[in-house]
Amino acid sequence: MCKNEKPINFKPPRQKAALDDLDQYVNMAEGRMSRKVFWERDIYEQELEKIFARVWLFLGHVSQIPKAGDYVTTSMGEDDVLVVRQKDGAIKAFLNTCPHRGNRVCFSEVGNARGFICNYHGWSFGIDGALRGMHESGAYEASGFDKSQHGLHEVAQVDSYKGLIFGTLDPAAPPLKEYLGDFAWYLDTLLDMDGEGTEFIGGCVRSVMKCNWKFGAENFAGDVMHAGWTHDSGAKAMLGGAVPELDKCAGDSYHVNVNGHGWEFNLDKVGNSATFGDKEVRRYIHEIQPKVAERLGHTRSMMIGSISSATVFPNMSFLPGQNTFRVWQPRGPDEIELHTWTLVNKSAPEEIKERYRRGTMITFSPSGVFEMDDGENFEYSTRSNRGRVTREQDLFLGLGIGTRIEHPELPGNVFQGQINEANQRAYYQRWLDFMKAESWDELPQR
Amino acid sequence: MTITTEIAGRSAVDAATAYQLETFLKREARLLDTERYDDWLAMLADDIHYWMPSIESRRRANNGGATHLPGRMAYFDDFMEHLQKRVARFKQPTAWAEDPPTRHTHVISNVEAYAGEAEGEYLVYSTFVNYRSRVETDNDLLIGRRTDVIRATQDGLRLARRKIVITQTLLQAKNINTFL
Numbered sequence: 001m002c003k004n005e006k007p008i009n010f011k012p013p014r015q016k017a018a019l020d021d022l023d024q025y026v027n028m029a030e031g032r033m034s035r036k037v038f039w040e041r042d043i044y045e046q047e048l049e050k051i052f053a054r055v056w057l058f059l060g061h062v063s064q065i066p067k068a069g070d071y072v073t074t075s076m077g078e079d080d081v082l083v084v085r086q087k088d089g090a091i092k093a094f095l096n097t098c099p100h101r102g103n104r105v106c107f108s109e110v111g112n113a114r115g116f117i118c119n120y121h122g123w124s125f126g127i128d129g130a131l132r133g134m135h136e137s138g139a140y141e142a143s144g145f146d147k148s149q150h151g152l153h154e155v156a157q158v159d160s161y162k163g164l165i166f167g168t169l170d171p172a173a174p175p176l177k178e179y180l181g182d183f184a185w186y187l188d189t190l191l192d193m194d195g196e197g198t199e200f201i202g203g204c205v206r207s208v209m210k211c212n213w214k215f216g217a218e219n220f221a222g223d224v225m226h227a228g229w230t231h232d233s234g235a236k237a238m239l240g241g242a243v244p245e246l247d248k249c250a251g252d253s254y255h256v257n258v259n260g261h262g263w264e265f266n267l268d269k270v271g272n273s274a275t276f277g278d279k280e281v282r283r284y285i286h287e288i289q290p291k292v293a294e295r296l297g298h299t300r301s302m303m304i305g306s307i308s309s310a311t312v313f314p315n316m317s318f319l320p321g322q323n324t325f326r327v328w329q330p331r332g333p334d335e336i337e338l339h340t341w342t343l344v345n346k347s348a349p350e351e352i353k354e355r356y357r358r359g360t361m362i363t364f365s366p367s368g369v370f371e372m373d374d375g376e377n378f379e380y381s382t383r384s385n386r387g388r389v390t391r392e393q394d395l396f397l398g399l400g401i402g403t404r405i406e407h408p409e410l411p412g413n414v415f416q417g418q419i420n421e422a423n424q425r426a427y428y429q430r431w432l433d434f435m436k437a438e439s440w441d442e443l444p445q446r
Numbered sequence: 447m448t449i450t451t452e453i454a455g456r457s458a459v460d461a462a463t464a465y466q467l468e469t470f471l472k473r474e475a476r477l478l479d480t481e482r483y484d485d486w487l488a489m490l491a492d493d494i495h496y497w498m499p500s501i502e503s504r505r506r507a508n509n510g511g512a513t514h515l516p517g518r519m520a521y522f523d524d525f526m527e528h529l530q531k532r533v534a535r536f537k538q539p540t541a542w543a544e545d546p547p548t549r550h551t552h553v554i555s556n557v558e559a560y561a562g563e564a565e566g567e568y569l570v571y572s573t574f575v576n577y578r579s580r581v582e583t584d585n586d587l588l589i590g591r592r593t594d595v596i597r598a599t600q601d602g603l604r605l606a607r608r609k610i611v612i613t614q615t616l617l618q619a620k621n622i623n624t625f626l
């Protein structure tokens with residue numbers, strides 16, 4: 001080595017994710033987007049701030065916490081939260097962290113408590129989050145400590161829509177009803193078939209996928225196209241045949257979206273319910289459909305069990321009629337926790353609820369014959385992007401550009417044909433809207 | 447010197463029976479490792495109940511801290527028909543997540559066998575380590591306990607009940623594409 005030669009600097013200049021020019025990542029008019037939104041750490045950190053710290057996020061179902069003191073723990077983005085039923089029946093949520101030194105306050109997933117006591121120095125909180133007392137309380141009194149200033153940090157707003165509890169960490173967020181907007185009209189086909197409401201079967205299945213959180217959410221927002229291919233083996237096992245080619249009956253099938261929330265469906269009434277290969281469940285759907293038609297009209301009654309899937313922006317998804325219900329919780333740009341439950345009509349016979357519990361488990365759970373093939377797709381759609389050059393190659397999501405229609409009955413943006421990527425485009429457009437908007441006023445209505 | 451295997455009033459099975467039961471479980475593990483799923487199904491009784499509950503963490507003050515209860519969400523809660531359907535998926539050429547094949551090892555240990563409640567049935571406890579590998583770096587480790595009822599029939603031993611309890615509340619894997 002020559003003496004005046006400088007040592008080689010192996011550290012390449014840091015790739016700065018150009019957050020000031022987010023438009024470069026998502027071009028929905030052309031149906032293409034950058035892979036970097038599935039990989040770059042800077043973008044992910046912005047998502048936690050611009051999306052998860054602001055929007056209404058699913059926290060649980062009212063049936064999980066019926067009595068005062070009942071609680072569940074969950075998370076909003078990567079912020080751990082504790083959701084607690086109050087004495088007056090209201091629901092509050094708190095960051096699950098002690099205001100003293102920051103230890104986690106509640107270590108169980110679910111239960112009933114008269115209060116929560118921190119393991120570290122013994123601060124104890126009421127179910128309303130107020131600091132009630134401390135171990136060695138004399139020392140605090142001597143320091144002029146004001147207990148009323150040191151309760152659990154409360155989630156800014158908590159509200160529910162027909163049994164589903166949502167919260168937002170942003171005091172400036174518009175009301176939940178406004179956030180759901182016209183999408184509530186569709187949600188009623190799931191939540192309000194007979195006016196008696198819904199409930200979760202007890203328990204939750206939680207698993208880790210090494211994928212970006214948006215892959216699951218966009219898949220449920222609109223990607224029925226993958227069903228016939230990815231899930232061919234599951235369909236053949238459960239139904240003894242392949243998934244029908246859905247494009248052949250596009251006339252009665254749609255993509256609809258409202259402010260990034262997406263629902264793809266046809267009107268075959270029982271297609272999703274049929275995935276259990278259980279004729280009693282199909283019979284149940286056939287039986288209730290006429291009553292749902294009286295309440296919600298014919299069109300929505302044909303959606304209750306049809307081939308369909310949906311996502312409420314940003315990360316809550318479900319399959320109508322099949323009734324798997326899930327949240328894709330972000331854990332870094334390349335990892336999620338998937339939390340799944342089974343949702344049933346409260347009025348359904350016990351035997352039907354049991355069939356749903358077993359049905360969702362054998363189809364859409366980590367051991368399910370359908371879901372088993374999803375994980376690898378989501379993981380490798382994420383992981384491939386570790387390649388520096390790979391990451392520069394845009395992705396295509398232009399299917400169905402130009403299929404938008406006016407529909408006399410269906411609210412929101414309606415697109416003809418279930419085999420479509422309209423909802424995925426709307427989803428990423430909304431993602432871009434939130435990432436760019438400094439305030440709720442800047443957010444366009446979509 | 448007499449060796450007694452009586453513990454808390456229950457008698458462990460004799461050495462010859464213990465050997466048969468242990469061999470049964472080892473054979474089962476080998477069949478699963480080598481994807482011989484039809485042969486595996488043939489080791490099950492027609493009235494099999496195969497249960498792997500999802501694990502919840504609760505305070506001891508709530509339900510004694512039980513990590514699982516019947517009738518709640520589970521990974522498996524299967525009778526024969528569902529197990530056959532799972533095997534039917536494994537055998538499809540379009541089971542993409544099985545091609546190239548997943549590489550499995552099931553390790554069975556701590557086998558402890560007693561007379562069962564019904565005549566000709568044995569209550570058999572065991573622990574397992576399941577290691578699965580796919581692609582270059584997907585390695586999933588599951589460890590847990592099993593409680594089985596194994597029945598002696600004219601055609602040999604058959605698995606009639608299995609309960610599988612793992613240690614994880616948050617499954618550290620994207621799927622469970624095997625039996626445990």
Ligand code: FES
Nearest residue numbers: 098100101118121
């Ligand atoms: S950290 Fe909770 S009491 Fe100190």
Ligand SMILES: [Fe+2]
Nearest residue numbers: 226230231374
């Ligand atoms: Fe899927």
